[in-house]
Amino acid sequence: MYSRYAVRVHLTLDLDSEVPIYLQLRDQVVEAIADGGLAEGSPLPSTRQLAADLGINFHTVNKAYDLLRQQSVIRINRKSGAVVRRDAGSGPPEPGFVEDWEQRLRTLLAEAVVHGVAPAGVRERCDGVLASFRAGDRV
Amino acid sequence: MYSRYAVRVHLTLDLDSEVPIYLQLRDQVVEAIADGGLAEGSPLPSTRQLAADLGINFHTVNKAYDLLRQQSVIRINRKSGAVVRRDAGSGPPEPGFVEDWEQRLRTLLAEAVVHGVAPAGVRERCDGVLASFRAGDRV
């Protein structure tokens, strides 16, 4: 018999990172959804369960889930816990999202260019990442 | 006669952003270099000068410059001040940079995909940003 939350997602945290744990959690859930490992409707572990598995405090998981909820990525139900609400096929982005996102993209791409990655190389790596997402989607 | 630091770079800070000021400064310098507005060898304003211009604490500017120095983007001489050390034509990236950067790219692209931006749209925007850099380069 399967556990209710088939863990096809490997969450790896770096407790010494300068990136807060709850943001690492948020990012990994988002990547898992983009990968196709988590589809719309997939349940996530309960906050306390996941906290125990990861060896962190449940408040930290709570904060990550709350952030994902605010960003419409998951919904949280009193009885059945957190469930994925958005994936690549869930409709167009909310107004204002793209502008904000593109600014962050600009910053990130500028960093690569300045450090000597050729524009062709940047583009190639973007394509590679996108391809990996679509590959995951088919699984 | 021009000031020694020809300000063809418009630094705009949002003091209320969740992004720390010293990081906003770092990002804007990097974007200015990618844009072509600052080339290898270009001098940057002194920390005190820039702090005064922006109305912020000079320690904050110091922190941004120090970060840029650690990332090999600028060189700091006691005598000639801060000077751009790297631009798009300064050679290949340092070992390890690309791996780290690609992970951040993956996180950022995943966010867009999950929020409903089509892969084609993501690629299009990447191209747009890269084109804006090359256009700036010619100026």
Next chain:
Amino acid sequence: MYSRYAVRVHLTLDLDSEVPIYLQLRDQVVEAIADGGLAEGSPLPSTRQLAADLGINFHTVNKAYDLLRQQSVIRINRKSGAVVRRDAGSGPPEPGFVEDWEQRLRTLLAEAVVHGVAPAGVRERCDGVLASFRAGDRV
């Protein structure tokens, strides 16, 4: 022949809402009465029946009915089940109700004003809601 509880009331629950289910139930019954869809003396479905129809736990329905009873909106007989006890024509409010209610109104209107809804717009929407109640009353 009609069922004893002619369902002229469409109860729609959002199981993922942050508003507890029993409160959503309470609110919808109250709105149905204000609408005129349920008049004084109208019977409500039994708790078990309604729970089955809505696919929720019957304790939840029980809690909603109990709250409505405490607020004098319905009457519960072991024999005849739950019956609407109050509607718009059932007499003046109980002492203390208006003061408590007006405080909540103040909070709600303040929220609209602060978010940029003009006072005229607020009043207009209040009128619209009241008109919808009176229209339903005639049905």
Next chain:
Amino acid sequence: MYSRYAVRVHLTLDLDSEVPIYLQLRDQVVEAIADGGLAEGSPLPSTRQLAADLGINFHTVNKAYDLLRQQSVIRINRKSGAVVRRDAGSGPPEPGFVEDWEQRLRTLLAEAVVHGVAPAGVRERCDGVLASFRAGDRV
């Protein structure tokens, strides 16, 4: 010499209320802004200061401020703390706000009508509340 945060706002909490403290705090700040007691640009006490004044934990104040920030009511600055960002004159509401708000209005007005407040009385009290806001605005 004045304190930096002229306390023209009296915050009164009911620690035994079923309404969470952080929501009471949020509501009172919003009402104070609607009242005109807090205008755009007014500073709020620091989280720890306010917590000490109210005899509650600073995390609770933190949560209230964070909620106000998410709703664009205040902005939070690393150095100068929380500042009012929105008041009645700060522009039109964000898209989607009015629909959500009107649903809550409908629920609230239905409650009054069912408890025997005449529609004219409801309207009168709405006007009264709005008038009190405008009166505060002139101060």
Next chain:
DNA sequence: GTGGTCTAGACCACA
């Protein structure tokens, strides 16, 4: 069982 709230105290990052 689930999530949500509040308290308490520690430590760090930012300016």
Next chain:
DNA sequence: GTGGTCTAGACCACC
């Protein structure tokens, strides 16, 4: 000085 993060443990509401 400010806010932000993480931990820990308690209690409650909902289902």
